[in-house]
Amino acid sequence: MKLRIKHLVLWAYALVCLQAEKIEDIANIVGVRDNQLVGYGLVIGLNGTGDKSGSKFTMQSIANMLESVNIKVSPSDIASKNVAAVMITANLPSFARQGDKIDVQISSIGDAKSLNHGVLVMTPLSAIDGNIYAIAQGSVSLGNSSNQLTGTIVNGATIEREISYDLYNKNGMTLSLKKPNFKNAVKIQEALNRVFQQKVALAIDPKTIKLKKPEKLTMVEFLAMIEEVNVDYSHKDKIIIDEKSGTVVAGVDIVVHPVVVTSGDVTIKITQEPLEPKKGKAKKDLQKLGSQATLDTRENILSAPKATIASVVKALQKIGVSSKGIVSILEAMKKSGAISAEMEVI
Template sequence: MKDEYGIRRTGFIIFWVYMVLLFCVQGASAARIKDLAAIKGIRSNQLSGYGLVVGLNGTGDKDKVSFTRQALANMMEKMNIYVDQSALKVKNVAAAMVTASIPPFARIGDNIDITVSSLGDAKSLKGGILLLTPLKGVDGQVYALAQGPVTLAIPAGTGDRDSHLLVARGINGASIEREIPFKLDGKKNLVLSLFRPDFTTARRMSDTINSALGQDIAKTVDASAIHLKVPETMWKKNVAEFIADIERLSVIPDTIAKVVINEKTGTVVIGSDVTISSVAIAHGDLAVTINQEDGTEKKEKVMNLPGTSTIGELVRGLNSLGVEPRDLISILQSIKAAGALQAEIEII
């Protein structure tokens, strides 16, 4: 029992030492601006369309799904085949909603991935073929055409109940037929939008851009936006190069002190900027072992942590108590309630 506890405690200490080193390395690392922000207005757009998946091995919609029969009858009429809708059997056909995301600056003929989701009561889309499906944007215009085989992610075969059989993917399953117009050349002003709004990070970005490309190019608007003034020599036909020059610049992003807790799994992630004020900790039967000068050992139930303790001091102190992740959750929440933890606690 003692050996098992020692192994578990040693593994816990190694895990936290690794996390401390990881945070220390990441805390001082810089990131490219393209990984922290994007030009406002340059984004992907969502497309969707109604389609039919055929060729299913009896796993399609039941006959009571009227819209599948109706869609199949309409498709056959376009091929000059007139049938009685009520006489159609659709067990090998499934109605589906097809969705896709068209990236910015996509050109005619480019291929994009699609997601095919069952709309009726089909059992599985395995082995199906999606018939030609127009994909429309919110403006009602057709921007892509989807067609072809769809595949499922089934790690253990069709008998695996953990697999989801009613959603399939089509890799490069749609081709772009209409481009979304977005003209860069001629723009004299741009807005750089941060993925994670932060005043300090935004200021650092502005300073970095101005230092690298010249003063008065970037101006911090708020925590999430930086106004960019395109130089006169570039706004007529070199705006793309101007954006590329900005994206490759590196900035050290600032982060708030945060502790993220997942109570379901017992996972605790502590940011490198987390500090605590003076506090004494006692938790259950856990005790600190202190080696005295005469060679004897003394066990204390309470551990004192000095003010402005860093993450490393906190981890070392809690490790001395033999604290495991689930105990650590309770301790951190108690320290926060006592007002001694200078960090935000987020429970997911």
């Protein structure tokens, strides 16, 4: 009883840490994962929107299916347009048991026009090892999608074979960080050793942390507690740019170093020097962008002790730069070294 209370107190301590991430959100348990399944089958009952007779593999599949029920017919004699050849994909969850249901995705591989109102004939689904793990069958649903050649069958497959994994009798496991980082690997190691008050974790590289189960806990209890532990996770600054739409996604505190940028008819200067309003006809038109950034809209000068991506984007919008123009300017700033954060263009 004392041991349980002790662990509950330590667990509660880990949960109240501020500005932290749960381990289950930043790391995976090696070996506990989904597996992909795939199969080839036929969707029947289509209202003249199936594959044409020119799709020889579809006609051969129909002939093979009919032969399995003792009806022999030549593929060349089949002219049906009510059947479509499809590929079926699904994910086999970790620890799935016989009889469990999973969703499947259906995709046409012939020249069918639509799979709407079709029914998938019983199809085996196999994994990369060639073994059959599930059987799929059911009515295809297209939902509200405009694509008539892909659909889903909710709970459309039944698990027939299990992937054995003896978790209960294991004494050690491995955590794998979703994003490798030396600092975060060490933080997880220190947090777990502190919570359990013994050496249960060891970071062996920036992605991998080896775990050793305490004697008084089962592996299931141990992993359940580990997933709930909070860690002061270090996020890496990153800017995501969608060139097609002109969308920019970035952290609000990503710093832009002083620089002068010219793009077309627009020139903007980013500086740390404070702007002072001038008197008379040539007085500056100063506008506040946030709590510290100031924009001179006449001379296109952005002043801030620490200019950020957010203030730069606001300034460019204020002086009339288009979304795609802003993207081009940010990319040029990155190449010049004015932006240190990682940038990804999609």
